[in-house]
Amino acid sequence: MSHAELDDLAGLALDRDDVSPDVQRHVDGCLQCTEAVDAFAAARALAGGGPLVAPPQHVRAQVMTHVRRGTPDARSAAIPLPVALESHPRARRGISPWLAGIAAALALLAGLGLGRLTGEPAPTPEAVDPGTVVAAADLTALDSDAARGVASAVETADAVTLRVSAEELGDGDGVHEVWLINVDGKRMVAIGLLASGDEGQFEVPLGLIDKGYRIVDISVEPDDGDPTHSGVSLARGELA
Amino acid sequence: MTVVAFPTRTPRYGGPVVTEAVTFDDEHDTSVEDVAARLVAGDETALEEVYDRWSALVHTYAHRALGDAHDAEDATQQVFVAAWHSRHTLTPSPSALPAWLIGIARHKISDVRAARARDARRAEAAITVDGVGITSEQSAEHDVAEQLVIRQVVQDLPDPRKTILFLAFWEGQSHAEISESTGLPLGTVKSHVRRGLIHIQQQLEGVRRESR
Incomplete structure (x- = not known):
């Protein structure tokens, strides 16, 4: 059998039983596919991190002020x-x-x-x-x-x-x-x-x-x- | 608008996932490359767009790494000012911007840490913990950066995939529960979760590649 589809590899990382036994067997004996499943599982494990918190409003204005005041180079580029x-x-x-x-x-x-x-x-x-x-x-x-x-x-x-x-x-x-x-x-x-x-x-x-x-x-x-x-x-x- | 030749279907898996830039039509975000190109060209409005889209990522990262609200604000400001002045070093690609900004943020964070360490040494304190502390801190921080990048990637997805992924990965709901609450067929939910995970993994790889 050829390598598993990306979709199935992601499926294996999520829920092994959701993927057909044929594909499971192939992946078990295939280093490349196993590595891919591991990569998906690692990405899944990193999902769930805390919310992104925007900086206070004034930071944006400060950034733009700095940029506009910037060096002559930045000024002329603008x-x-x-x-x-x-x-x-x-x-x-x-x-x-x-x-x-x-x-x-x-x-x-x-x-x-x-x-x-x-x-x-x-x-x-x-x-x-x-x-x-x-x-x-x-x-x-x-x-x-x-x-x-x-x-x-x-x-x-x-x-x-x-x-x-x-x-x-x-x-x-x-x-x-x-x-x-x-x-x-x-x-x-x-x-x-x-x-x-x-x-x-x-x-x-x-x-x-x-x-x-x-x-x-x-x-x-x-x-x-x-x-x-x-x-x-x-x-x-x-x-x- | 950039024309990208999309594969007509998901290519068969034939090598490390990480080296292939496989992209689904509905997920390819040309706006990122576009805004990056304008930034490089010196367009200040592009910096504003970059700020609006990624300042929360940078700020949250700095806050988590520095543990101080004021330092996090300062670092955020410095990151975007530095980004503007070194915009010529940016090579526009879909993952380049977040990777590049995180890279700049890392430098600013270590600057703040170095300054703190100097202060600490002046106060003749905390020298003994330094060596051990920093390594574990840095690896934890690496994970934090990637977690935040993933959060951003999912936030940027169109619905219903965004909502489905939040329910699955953040709320820990089962596919059946998501199907129930969204009214979408179970198969559709599964497909969104899988494709979402593929997308997350690819974006993450892109960021890792760019920040090497």
């Missing part, structure tokens, strides 16, 4: 997230390329009107840094053309500062996070939070905007520990 999410449709919170595409189109429309606006004075006082305004965008809501403020990129010798002066973002729950979305609709980086009110300045590396990260996006982020874009954008505009 940034291209939307690309990874794109190939995993199950992930809930990435901006869909579709949405980003629409945003890009909207921003382009907004950009066309910008010629008139470039002469406008920069929204924030220039006292601290007399850099040059190299690009600006007016921000609008996504579902209408309602104005949501302005953003401007100011270049100094070694960095570009994005100045955001938003308005009418609403006072729902959550913090406002500023992102730069690449015009390719696939990449984005978070550049910071609007910590106090609707105004903020964010240094970004030289060349980032030139690489296509031109769409300024302001999202509202729930306090859920999830570092990715919530998918809820309050304002957008393309730097031009």
Whole structure:
């Protein structure tokens, strides 16, 4: 007789009498099958262990805080997230390329009107840094053309500062996070939070905007520990 | 989605059970490999999923090994932070994640023990028991880790197999009693218990292989 079926070997480990005498006889004289039955019996003996106890809630938040604060290496590895999410449709919170595409189109429309606006004075006082305004965008809501403020990129010798002066973002729950979305609709980086009110300045590396990260996006982020874009954008505009 | 060629029926037993990755259609869990791959790629949401799925395993293991709630919390936190920083060392496979996490947990646990031993020596206490104590502790701990892995494996099974296995292995009910209480035919109950045991054994082997 050939070796016993896995099912019978497991059956032998559970209850010998449940398996046909033919199979029992074979297994008794077969080292391989006997070893397999023993392995099943050992696994059975280990089943029955105490319940798994979840750690307290705060441990999760601590882990994620550590990870996000992490090393520069960990930080930069985390940034291209939307690309990874794109190939995993199950992930809930990435901006869909579709949405980003629409945003890009909207921003382009907004950009066309910008010629008139470039002469406008920069929204924030220039006292601290007399850099040059190299690009600006007016921000609008996504579902209408309602104005949501302005953003401007100011270049100094070694960095570009994005100045955001938003308005009418609403006072729902959550913090406002500023992102730069690449015009390719696939990449984005978070550049910071609007910590106090609707105004903020964010240094970004030289060349980032030139690489296509031109769409300024302001999202509202729930306090859920999830570092990715919530998918809820309050304002957008393309730097031009 | 990964396509895996499943055997059309249970292959005949032709070698040590442990070397064959025999998987039933309904038990193959591609989500584990998927989340592992995303973790390696640096996706923080994958770490959250890994945490949500395996933190109870790690935490319970640490608690049993260290016998202190606060140390267990610290160790759990350290395990997942370390997992994130060393994610490049993870090779995605169905059993890799629990094995890998348990492996990291072992290191953290021995770190805590070493620190305690240093403290103990400073206090000039408990040196004589050390040598004997640790070996038996470690082998008991090995069993604890495997028991917890099995518990997790069964928890992750779909019903009715999960319930049937809990009744059979944890409640000690006979097949007839389970058939009675679930209303399922006796043959169905037996088949679930057997296949469940096969699955448990294979997962256990996977974890043992990965943690070697």
